[in-house]
Amino acid sequence: MAKKFVKAFAVLFAFSLIAAACGGDSDETAIENEPEVVEEEVTQVEEDREQGDATGEDTRDDMTAVHGGRLVYGVEADTSNPFVPYASSCAISCRMILRSVSDALFITGAGGNIVPHLVETIVPSADFKSWTMAIRDGIKFHDGTPLDGAAVAYNLNTCRMSPLTGPALSQISDVTSDGQSVTISYTFPEALGPAALNSSTQCGFMFSPTWLQTIASNPLLTAEQRATAAGNPTELVGVGAFTFKSYTPGNGNSFIATRNADYWRGENGITGEELPYLDEIEFVVSVDIQGRSNGLKGGQFDIIHTSNADEIKKYEGNEDYVLLQANDYGETSMYMLNAAQGTNPYAGALRGDPELAMDPLGMNSTNPMIHLSCRKAAAHSLDTQRLADERGAGIVKPANGPFPPGSMGYLEDTGYPKFDIAMAQTEMEQCKIDSGQDPVTVGVTIGQDPFSAETADLVVSMMDDAFGEDISVVVTPIEQGQLIGLALAGAYHVMGWRNFGGVDPSELWYWWSAYTASPVNPTVPELALNFGRFVDPEMETAMQGVRFNPDPAVRKASAEAVNRLFGKNVWNLWTTWTLWGLISSPRVMDITTFTTPEGTMTAPVVAGKHSVQQIWCQDGNCQG
Amino acid sequence: MKFLKRNIGRIVLTGLVLVILFAWFARPPFSWTFGLLILVGAFGALVTDANYAARRIFSLIPVLLIVSFVVFSLMSSLPGDPALTILGAGATAESIAQLNQELGFDQPFFNRYGNWMGDVIVGDLGTSRILREDVADGISRSITPTLQLMAYSLILAVLIAVPAGMYSGYKNGTRQDRIISYTMLGFLAIPNFVLALVLVLFLAVGGVTIFGVDIGFRWLPAARYVPIGAGWSDHLKHMLLPSLSLAMSQAAVFMRLLRSDMIGTLRLPFIDLARSKGLKTGRILFRHALRPSSFTLITVMGLSVGSLIGGALITEYVFTLPGVGSYIFTGIFKRDFVAVQGAVLVISTLFIVVLTFSDLLYLALDPRLKHQSEAA
């Protein structure tokens, strides 16, 4: 239930088939009446939070935006270096940076639909195996290279060829371009199409091919080209509202970008708008939430983000600061369990080794969590309501599955084990037999910030209360950035984690698919997006219903089936639904309000991420 | 030459101050600054006692070799495959082997050490594959805040310790002495991370109320580093709290030393002579008693660099300063052994040089020592 888990490369695949296919015609997001009094606002937020649809919308009175100002954004981690999408383990802080220097092909609309942004129109072939996009004409990268079909194709191909992002794009068979149009071919009918390349995915962001060709790590380069490539993979050249100025890695250091006068939505651009308003934006890494919060109070930061509900709660009702909360499309906090054991015929079939062993080195064989009884025992012993109340300040809710309230697959009762010490002890007896251990020894890996560590203490104490001498829990704090590496390599037993944020369940297939569950082997790590490495044939069937069936009722039933499978097999120990908070000085305006050139409202906050082009400061001065 | 010899202490001190000022305004690479500092110190010592200084400087070479070896073997034994760490999760067996070859990890230990040392001697600390920058650049960048933090702390500590120590030594045994001594003893017992938290709570964050009285203030910033280039006052404001939290325990150490030395000095006959000449107390204290009482202080100031470096690491952590402590910390957690190796080597070298240097400075300030060392 630790709060600040680095999210994996959320190469998130969007979303609803129909909405995408129709190209975003629906403009259902009428601006709601804004509550006028702060108290009402608070009440409203509380209600939204209960429903799971706190959107993080900036509902303050609209004033006329003014130009100028320098915004300092305190972000939670220095999550990627370099930032080039094909090589980046890009978590939320990194995504914010990408959003400042570039734009994505598509963007998530306010209703969860997909809205074209750099793309003008999108047309699928009849069999949905090939999609053709028309790119807006006249957009230029910061270095003057025009954004045409070839540039888009080049960007997509770098991602496809990269060992890091390639597997997630494995269904693309070919990308061709002609003038401003790009055609993407798939190996099987893809109902979503390239709409997946929206602002939630790092590969949706476009960067200058001229610049990419100077980067030595570019997988499209030949060996000779690589030898002479001298570009810096952190000095991003995108199409965005801000141009790269400087980047120094490390805690306390920052990424600085200055206003792009030639932004395609600016006064010199093709739309003739006035974006962006800020002169400069600086993302300062401040790993420690107390450091960020103190910095905000001390005036060193103008805006910070956090998923620490305890800290968010402190700002609630504080009129000195603006607090925006978002938990729709949100992630779930959990203790991820490594279930690698036996063989994986699914991934094995792809590799020509049907007997593919999941744990060839026996690294996970001592993990009791490979036994269902142990997983159940652990789940029964966790008082998630108490976790939500004491660690989440009561403003988050205990989770029972990967789908939060409001989501398609959400269920009141998923069959996930409830807090019940008697049941837990019964299961533990079975667990001791299954695992052959007494006491049962579990290693828990968590982030090293004090809050997560304290939460882990609470969890350990709950298990102690339930099992006493029967269990021995060893907690290991690790730096946030390291967690992802261990998860990918499978070098953990239990890990504090936060994941599965997304608008539609189909986006989440690769987290749960047996095809993406690679064996545990840190010496030859293979990309395993299914970090828990569970192989669940029923899950495969259920996910196909979600992904390929256009019937909403079937999709909903399938998603619920997925949810129940998680409840039944206890692949993860759920704790709470994640709540994101954006806290800023009141001078910072329109923090999450963003519309496309066509005037379509976009989703304010998607799993903590929001747009920055539209932000402005009162009197053109963010510090006051 | 005679003038030189007689005033060598002053000349060296002036030289040092000039170098430091030059370093801050003209911002040369830190290696130059160090070189200059060492040169000035060595010059002072050479003029005073060439033999001794030369011996000290030459004796640095084996020490530095030991340090480099220790650092290198420590970092080489780190668990996990460095190539894998560098390449990240998507690495294949071939690419790991290739990178290992490229980085020379397939070579025997001593070959690697030799190669590394060869590079280090010409100032090339290697390239960090994880931070993707030259390690020397990274250290140059991050050492500035650390050195500033250490320098300000040292200055603050001296500013607090010297008057307090002198007064306390002068008033030895009185109530004032006891109050000052016990207060300083208290500061000695407060760990700097606790002091940092307390200072932030009361002086930076605000909103602390006790019985309805607001005792929290928002006078000073609690996070971030502002370079000198962005404005002196802003820079100093941002550095004040970190420096203060680091300085207090040092101040306590200095003050206690100065106090006991002062008590000793004030008992010496030449102080009575000065008194009998009718000099004012202040003049006696500052012009006559301070200098002979401050030699231990100077030595200990050199030694305190070690604890300052350690303290700076924690202070940087609490105050989000992008110093060399953060650099090492990040490097360690990201298993970026090239960066850590370089940074630890630089810091240790800095530490040793400062230690030696404080010895030499001591010599320059107090030429009597030359004779003492002969007599001993």
Added chain:
Amino acid sequence: MIKLKLRKRTREVDETSRTNNSLGLMFWAAVSFLAVLTFCAIFADILPFKNPTQTFKGFNKNGPSGSFLLGNDGVGRDILSRVVYGAQTSLVIAVVGTSIALIIGGSIGLAAGYYRGKVDRLLTIMLNTTLIIPPLILFISLILFLDPAAERRMFILIFTFALLSIAPIGRVVRANTMAWSEREFVLAAQTIGARNGRVMFREILPNVAPSLISYSLIVMATLIIVEGAVAFLGLSVPSPTPTWGDMINKGRPHLDVAPHITLMPALSMFLTVLSLNFIGDKLQEKFESKAAIL
């Protein structure tokens, strides 16, 4: 005018030298504090302290109350018992670390100061090499590179602490030994045919011991602070074993709403370190003044 002042000063000095011989109320207060703390730490299991890792539901961040004398921490644990059990960790690490350093540094210092010459030079170099890498940097490098998974944390902690304290203790012993070796009773002992070891341990060591012990107390105080710093960075003995530094670190997120979570361990660390320093100081003063008489 000046003369008057002078006379006054002299009288004050006399007063202090008199008070130096009695240790004073503060000294005994410090000793009793440490005694109580040590007693509680040793007998924590027997005394009626609550389980330091038990989390009491609904008590999180509660202030001091009847059943929880120092209040509860962020997850409802009893701060009082955590402070006491934290003392266990701090004291064990500091005492064991200092003892090892005392044995090794003491013998090195004794040999260097007694034999002098080449032996002295060699041993001094050995001492100085332990000073090469700044303490905390060395420490963190060791911890993270030797044992990222905290399995042998206690060993590394003690080992490093001992390593860090050898040089200072060795130097003190060496200087003291040198001074005492000048005394003629050392020559007298050699003259009656005592072996070098006997001279060192029977004649010199008892004279060096008082200042050594008072200095060790100060070293111990420093170690407690360093252990706190390391725990504050989350690198000390793995959680949930309570340590003061860890408690301070974990209280940090709640500093504005529940400062007592941080304050209590910080205060106990402060008092312990203060007491150790104070006792060390006073003993040193006392022994020095006694040595001056001899």
Added chain:
Amino acid sequence: MAGSGNLHLREQEKPLLRVEDLVVNFLSAGGETVQAVSGFSIDVLEGETLGLVGESGCGKSTTARAIIQSPKPTAGSIQLDGVELTELDDEEMRRTRPILQMIFQDPISSLNPRRTIRDVVAEPLYVWWEEETGRLAIASWFEKTGNLFQKISSKFSRPARILAPLAWLSLIFWLVSEASDERSLETWLSWLKTPAQFIGFPVLFILAAMAAALSVVGAVWLVLAVILPFGVISGKFGSVTNTVGLTGLFTSLFAVVFLFFRTWSSLGGVAHWLSSGILLLAVGFLAVWSLLACREPSRAGSSALAVLVFMLFAIQVFYIVGLDGNTKLAVFSLSAAVDGILYWLIARRYKLARAQMRQRAEPEVKRVLEAVGMEVEGSLERKPHEFSGGQAQRISIARALILNPKVVICDEPVSALDVSVQAQILNLLEDMKAAYGLTLVFIAHDLAVVKNISDRVAVMYLGKICEVGPPELLYSAPQHPYTRLLIDAIPRPDPEFDQRNAVRIEGELPSPLAPPSGCRFRTRCPNVQAKCSTEEPQMKEVASGHYVACHYPADSELNQ
């Protein structure tokens, strides 16, 4: 005048102490040579008292210390009862010390402030009795255990003393290794927290925590395994290198470093290589040491023991490296038990003997204290600083006398005392001399002091002898101008004699770094001639038993 020559030595009479051509040079901090004593020769017959006088800094005390070999002189010969002291090794010299005692200038400084008078005076007895009893204890133990080491040499007390505490540790560690498991720290801490067990074993607590912290109890065993044999070996070979303590230190350092690397090597890589290297070094070191031991024929018995212990040690070390966890523990426990019992047995014998020592020494202590005129009642348990200077000097004399020495060197024993006490101490020394048949070398800077006590007086200047002779001749007819000046400087109650008219020594003593050429006194001599700067005067007899080293002694024609 101060000159060379050994004419004054009495070859025919077989002196008890004979010093010939003694040279003592120091290196100053600046690297220059200080010539403290250059070519000093003297002899002392049995029962005779030699008075040695000269200014401060002339090398008297240096001579005295050179005689007792602390430090050894640069060159020259010192024979005590026919034994050449300069050729003895440290151990042999140590054994010779009881017959050659010394009384020091500063009575307070020469008594250890932390010990009672009883212990101060009895210490020499303790030293030698312990040697005796320790040797006996071990010898008898080895006899019992199969006659393996019958020829245990006489040098075995030290191991016993080291072994006493270590034996206990051995047992303790044996217990620890028996009781520990993987979570040994917790086990041990909880075990130790139980008061009854805790209070008795504070040391155990610390060490057990260490052991538990190491998680490899056997590893701690290694430290012991290294230190224990070295205790034995170094104790025996202390005399070979005189670096006993150093050896022990090196060994424990080896062990610590080895331990460190061993832990480290479990992580693989270069550390493993290093640890093997260090282990190899340590073992090699030991091997060389043992070989060295075997080469000394006089120590054959103890060498055999050394080899045995070394083998034991080597076996233990190799077991650690080669075995897996459980076997390792078993082997350790076993060897620990063997070692522990072995050492414990030796120590028990030793302890018993020691308990009686104080009691045995008491009559002896009382006897000498009474002999030097001290009030025995109530003073035995007092510390030196509770006595006056005169009393302290008496204690000092008692300590020197308790071993029944033949020769006592008195290094300015009265110059730090009040004049009234001086006479008492001088009388006491005369009495003692008579009572114990002592031979005294009495050093003073004051001619008046030695006048009555001495049978023969030698005058020293800048590291050389100027004049030697019986006091009656020397005082009445001093031949050397320096002697004359010294005698003139004695204050005398003769109203006729005007002190101000007496010839005075002018100028400072020249630096011993660069003594004057020729006659060393020439820079201050009132009668200096050209010859004095070129030629060094030789010792010549001016009257029977009266020798002088001067080109122009007082009785010579030139002076008349």
